[in-house]
Amino acid sequence: MRIDVDALKCIGCMACEMACGYHKDDAFALLSSCIVVYRAREKKDYFGVVIKEEESLIIARPEGLEIKRIGVAEEPDSSGQKREADASAKPMLLREPCDLCSGMKYGPMCVKICPVGAISIVEGGE
Amino acid sequence: MDYLSSNKILIVNLESGEITEDELDDELVSNRIGGVGVTSFLYDTYKDKDPIVLGTGLLTGTLFPGSALGIISAKSPKTGEIAHSPFTLKAGMELKFTGFDYVVVLGQAGKPVFLWLHDGVADIQDASEIWGSDVWKTTDHIRRGMGDDLIQTLAIGPAAESGSELAQICINYWGSGDCWGFGKLFGEKNLKAIALRGMGLLEISEPEDFVDQCFEIFENINKGSFQGKAGIQDIFSAMGENDASEWLLPSVHRNSACYNTPYPTNTFLYLDEDPKTVAEPAAPEPGFLVTDPCALLELKRCGLSAKEAGSVMRACARYGINPTAVAEFCARSGEKSMENIEKSLKDLKGTISIPDCGRFSCWAPGKPLFSNFDVSDTSEYGVWWKRRQAVAYIFGVHPIFANMAPELSEELMLQMVNKGTGLELDQEILDKVIEDVCN
Numbered sequence: 036m037r038i039d040v041d042a043l044k045c046i047g048c049m050a051c052e053m054a055c056g057y058h059k060d061d062a063f064a065l066l067s068s069c070i071v072v073y074r075a076r077e078k079k080d081y082f083g084v085v086i087k088e089e090e091s092l093i094i095a096r097p098e099g100l101e102i103k104r105i106g107v108a109e110e111p112d113s114s115g116q117k118r119e120a121d122a123s124a125k126p127m128l129l130r131e132p133c134d135l136c137s138g139m140k141y142g143p144m145c146v147k148i149c150p151v152g153a154i155s156i157v158e159g160g161e
Numbered sequence: 162m163d164y165l166s167s168n169k170i171l172i173v174n175l176e177s178g179e180i181t182e183d184e185l186d187d188e189l190v191s192n193r194i195g196g197v198g199v200t201s202f203l204y205d206t207y208k209d210k211d212p213i214v215l216g217t218g219l220l221t222g223t224l225f226p227g228s229a230l231g232i233i234s235a236k237s238p239k240t241g242e243i244a245h246s247p248f249t250l251k252a253g254m255e256l257k258f259t260g261f262d263y264v265v266v267l268g269q270a271g272k273p274v275f276l277w278l279h280d281g282v283a284d285i286q287d288a289s290e291i292w293g294s295d296v297w298k299t300t301d302h303i304r305r306g307m308g309d310d311l312i313q314t315l316a317i318g319p320a321a322e323s324g325s326e327l328a329q330i331c332i333n334y335w336g337s338g339d340c341w342g343f344g345k346l347f348g349e350k351n352l353k354a355i356a357l358r359g360m361g362l363l364e365i366s367e368p369e370d371f372v373d374q375c376f377e378i379f380e381n382i383n384k385g386s387f388q389g390k391a392g393i394q395d396i397f398s399a400m401g402e403n404d405a406s407e408w409l410l411p412s413v414h415r416n417s418a419c420y421n422t423p424y425p426t427n428t429f430l431y432l433d434e435d436p437k438t439v440a441e442p443a444a445p446e447p448g449f450l451v452t453d454p455c456a457l458l459e460l461k462r463c464g465l466s467a468k469e470a471g472s473v474m475r476a477c478a479r480y481g482i483n484p485t486a487v488a489e490f491c492a493r494s495g496e497k498s499m500e501n502i503e504k505s506l507k508d509l510k511g512t513i514s515i516p517d518c519g520r521f522s523c524w525a526p527g528k529p530l531f532s533n534f535d536v537s538d539t540s541e542y543g544v545w546w547k548r549r550q551a552v553a554y555i556f557g558v559h560p561i562f563a564n565m566a567p568e569l570s571e572e573l574m575l576q577m578v579n580k581g582t583g584l585e586l587d588q589e590i591l592d593k594v595i596e597d598v599c600n
Contacts, residue, residue, distance in 0.1 A: 043439070046391070046425040048418035049251070053224055057372060063165075063223050064362035065258070074251075075310035078297075078334060080414050080429035080448065081441045098440045147376060148224070150383060150423035 218557020318481025
C-alpha cells in the first residue's frame, strides 16, 4: 500500500503536512513531515504535494505523478537541462519516509484529514 | 504558557534597535485568552509608544479546522482608534512557528529596515535596497536573499512609503484584510516588511484527546453546508451575488486554501494565460490570487470585467494600496478604464467611507455564508457578525471560514483551548474579552 495524491484536487491547505508532523513529533510541527505541500511557485499558482517514501520521492504535480528514485542520478530532460529542485524541497531527503502512520489508530492521517479527498491509499508498493 | 504557545512576547524597538523578550504568562492568557484579546492588551500597555502589535490565537497553527489566523492591532490612521486586521494564507501559521506568540513593534527606524523573524530569532535587517520597490519585488528580494521561497511576508509598497492612508499591508504578493491603513504605519516606522519563517514546535497538554477531537470536528464540518463549494465564486453565490459568480468563473484557474482551512477561500485568476492551463505556465507572473471577495465585488460594480478587475487588484497589490478604496474612488469618478485606474493609483488622495464593522476588518462578508447560524432576521446580522469576528480573532480562526462553519461554536473553541493548554477558561471570561475587544 502507498499514498496516492490527486494534485488537481489539492487546495494546498497543508492539513496533511501538519497531521503527518503530529504523527512524527507528538506535537504540532512541520519539520519532520514526510508529506509536504509543494508551494514554492506561488506567483504561478502551481502547487502539488511531495511524499518521501523509503526509496522514492513521489511528486504529485497538477499534470500527473512523477516518481524519483532516491540516490539515482537524474537524467537531463529533452532540452539537455537537469530540472532544478526548489530550495525548499531539498530538506525532504533528510526526513523519515512515510510509514503509513504505523501505530496510529486513525490509519494514514493525511488521508483522513484531507478536506477535498485529494489523498488516498492505493494497493501496491513503490 | 507551556502549551499551544512558544511562551514568548517579542518587543522590538526600531529606534534603538533593542530587542527583548517577555514570557507569555498563564495569568495573561487566563484573563485575555489570546489573539486579539492579548494584542489589544499589549496595545494598551505600550499605547504611548505608537505600537504595532502582531499576534496569533491559541488555536492558530494547530489541527483545529480554520486555524490560519494572525492579527495586526494598531491605531488606524483612518479612525484614530485601535483596530484589528487579519492576516491569513500561510502567514498566520508561520508567525506562530517563528517562536513568538506576539510581536510588539515600537519606534521609528532611522533608515529603512525589515524585521526577520525565524526559529526563535528576531533580526532587524537593512531594507535600503528595497525601499521604493513594489510589494512583489520586495517579497522576491527577501526570499531570494534568504534562499527560501516559503518565507511569508507582510510587506508595504510605494503607497505606504508616500504616507497614503489608503495603503495596505500585503501578504507575499497578494492583498490582505488591512482596510485600516496599517500600511501607512509601517511606512512611518521605515518598516518595509516583516518576514516570517519558523520551524518551531507546539506542545499540546492532552495531545491524543486534542487531535481526536480535531478529527471529529473536521468530520462534522465536512458534512456541512459548504461541501462541494469552493472559491470566491461560490462565496459570491452565498452572498446572493449569483451574477458575480458567473462573471468570475471564466477567469478562474484554481482555488486554494489558507492554512488548515477546509474551504478554499482564495481564487487565482489567470490574466495572461489560459485559465484551463494545468501544467506549470511559462509566464512568470500569469495572474493574481484574489483573497478579498468584497473588493473584487466592488470593482465588478464599477463595470469592469473579471479579468480587468483581477488586473486592477494585481496593480493594487504591487503598489500596496487597498483595492476597496480604489473601487470607491472609481465609483465616485465613474472611471471604467482598467488602464486609467491602474495609472491613477499613485495619485489617489482623499478619504473613503469607513464601513460599520467595529474594530474588525470588513474583509469578511457581513453575513453568514452557506448557513444561517440560526440568525433569521437580517437586521441582526451586524451584531452577529461582530461577535463572530471577535471570537475568530480571539482564537485564531480564519474570519471568513468562521462565517461558514456554525459547527465551530464558542463552547467548542473554549473546550479545545482548554484541552490543548490545560487551562480552565470559561464562557464568562470569553464574554468579558469579547465585550472588551468590541468596545
